[in-house]
Amino acid sequence: MTTVRDATLGVLRQCGVDRVFGNPGSTEIPFLAHLPDDLTFVLALHEGSVVGMATGYALATGAPAVVNLHTTAGLGNAVGALATARVNRAPLVVLVGQQDRRHLAEEPFLAGRLDQLAGPYPVWVDQPVRAQDVPAAVRRAWHEAALHGGPAIVVVPMDDWAVEIDPSLGLAAPVTVRQAAPAPGPAVDEVAGLLDAATSPVLVVGAGADDRASWDALVDLVDRIGAPVWQEAFGARAGFPQDHPRFAGHLPVNRTRLRSVLAGHDLALVVGTAAFRQYVYEPGPLLPDGLAVAVVSADPAELHRSHADLAVRADPATFCAALAGRVAARDRPAPARPVAPAPVPPPVTGEPMWATQVFAALAERLPADVVLVEESPSSRPDLHRLLPARAPRGFVSAAMGGLGFGLPAAAGLRLGDPSRPVVALLGDGSSLYAIQGLWSAARYGCGVLYIVLSNGRYAVMNQLTERYGGTAPWPAFEEVDVHGLARSLGCPSRRIRSHAELVAVLDEVVPTLADRTEPLLLDVPVSAEPYPKA
Template sequence: MTTVRDATLDVLRQCGMNRMFANPGSTEVPFLTDLPDDLEFVLGLHEGTVVGMATGYAIAAGKPALVVLHTTAGLGNAVGALATARVNRAPLVVLVGQQDRRHLAAEPFLAGRLQGLAGRYPVWEHQPVRPQDVPGAVRRAWHEAVQHRGPAIVVVPMDDWSAESDPALGSAGPVTLTRGRLEPGPAVDDVVRLLESAESPVLIVGAGADEPQAWAELVTLARGLGAPVWQEAFGARAGFPQDHPQFAGHLPSNRSGLRSVLAPHDVALVVGTGAFRQYAYEPGPLVSDGLTVAVISDDPDELHHSHADVAVLTDVAAACAAIAARLRPRPFTAAPRPAPELEPPRADERLLPTNVFAALAQRLPRDTVLVEETPSTRPDLHRWLPARAPRGFVSAAMGGLGFALPAAAGLRLGDPSRPVVAVLGDGSSLYAVQGLWSAARYACGVLYIVLNNGRYAIMDRLASDAGGKPPWPAFGEIDITELARSLNCPARRITSHTELISTFDDVLPGLSTRTEPLLLDISVAGDEAATQPGGTS
């Protein structure tokens, strides 16, 4: 007899989902027991870690990752990470276990009220009416995750797996569903006219342009347009080479700062993101009256929440190529941008985060994937470590912490050809520290750099700026080095500049072939001014 489980496993193979990320419970045992050898099980010790790893894997591999969660507890614990996956445009197929279908009406122990538990963050959510509909629902979830670039959820009662499949149904739905490119055609005519009439255009890029073809076309467009290029505020990925002479920096996340930066320009072309991402509310207009804004994205949600005069739903790379081909080239004179300089600390001085970034800047391979979760020092990280290749920078688009540590492991699993370095605050690292065990268990050679100041630096600064005293304590007594070692991840504690340089010179040359993770617990000064809002360090 061919079971629903057999048919579903065939669907997973056909869709290329041969690796699943999970933290199992009893409702998943019928599906997972005696898993065939061609399907790999990756264990995470918490559901946030599971989804974080899967998100990194999906970003790196460019295809949906499979997640298995345990009824209400599993899905509930994972909601924040699923929200991050949605905003990070990571395609996930999420199987959520449910109690036995035959007595669900009586609400037995572990029965979950699962529909809607993840809110509006899933791109699709379904519990099949019959067991025989499960394989088709899983295939549909794969297509939905690809099409809408986010998590698609299928709830499966535990007894469904042993039911006899319906060969007449097959797996239902098309085996192949190709997403055609949204060619720009005449849709960019208005954009071209705006740019041709502009006296001082500006180009703004976002995470939706973080792929090789889009980078190449944006460089050509920027040169032809003769315009400076800004990265969106709080960008989760880089939309343009940040060492390019025309790259101007990262937009401010407040209205007055945004207006000031854009004041010299009459037309702004926003590519691969919405217009414009902000943080704390500030009264006043978003942009000045004299600025016309055009937005190009292949994500309709980005267009609908944009402050824009013209919005075009189309393929980003194709649109940039079409626009560049029709524009008359303009000259561009890059303003001199001196490289940042920093004196090493004296022997009696504690390290600063910038000392760490400066040392990394001299040694990191160009193709390194840098994963960031250090809110209090993110501007310094951008200044010292610009993204120089597509997928050179990855962060949590949602702003919540707990993403970077497991995502770095997933990024390495999804593309073992590229070295991965995760830079974390000590507070950030503790949100998903269980991920170190998975990184070690599955030979993810990630270098984890924890900037340890023993407190929530950014939160302390925000409380001080508000004129108050924070009620939360410092937590310098936590030993992150020993915590990492207890999770089977090698770790070193670093307290001096000499140790820092020696360790980097030892570790970084072999980063691309490394299979064992390593955590560097770097003690940094805790009284420096925090410079970036949002989250904790």
């Protein structure tokens, strides 16, 4: 006898799945009980950590990760993390349990209205009309997640798994889906014409260009035309080598400064992101007068929300490689921009340590292939300045902005690609949104170096409140012991009490990062005040 569960497990095997990320609930037990030996259940202690870890794993492997969530409670807990997965372009196949189909009309305990619970963030949602259609729905979810770069949800009533299915009938879903990849076509000539006609072009890159082929194509293009390159604001990943001499920095997040940065350019070519992401609203025009904008992205949603004169839906690597071969070389390339940051001296004895000094110590020691996961909002500009991404996937953050992504995502990134060292830089406030993820990191041998910058408060929120002329109405939480929490969750941890101790520990640990099979958390007290500028 072949059941829906058997057939679905066969689909997952065909897709190369060897693990399921989840936190179990009763409606999922018919699927999870007696899970075969070739499929590992990776446990996280909260659904946000489940999805965060799976997101990191999907980004590391480049293939969809499979997530199991528990009806309304589990899916509801995971919505914020699913939104982050969507904006971070992480393909996920999400199996959501539902109450027994035979009495759903009566809305029994644990029944959920699940098809709209995650809002617009899934790339596809389905609750199959018949139990027999579940395997085909899972196969389609795999293709939808891979194609659109986001979570695809299949809601499965718990009794569906035991329903018999006739394997000779096949599945109403293709085994393999190929996306046609024609030559970029006339759009390349159109964009090349715009670049050739521009007196002072500039490039803006985003997370959609974070792969080796796109980096190589963009470097060829920039070297040919001599243009500066800016990174999108609040990007999930780097779209260009940030140690390249033409890398100019990260775009400002408000209109006034954005206009200032782009002033003097007559064409902005935006690749792998939308034009242009902002944060706090400011009145006035978005762009300076005289600036034309062309956007190239594989994501149609990015194209349609861009302030652009021309939008081209295309694979960034393919398009930019063709573009570099057609655009005219500049006789006088733009001058190279120095990128070496000013030295950061260590603290004077007795002074508090700043996050910037931690970054500077790391900058002297981290290898070029490190995967740096960031969730330290108050010190992110200094992190960008001192720790540039030097390899694809060298920087990973939560483009959606919600906290709780970095800690489990770092574990998933290491689990998905053990060949790359992974370092997560987290604020203590950020870490507390997903601190239970340390248990999973330890349990599954994810050799991440977690550095928690502890100032006992939400420093970025306090700074924003001060800009509005107010004082924070919430208390500090200096009594929280991240070091102790980590140890209680089975994660090795050390509390760092001085800059000298930090340097000694980094000298000991960083050379081991590539081969580590257990996580290590460093709890580093830092000043809550911004780093003093020269």
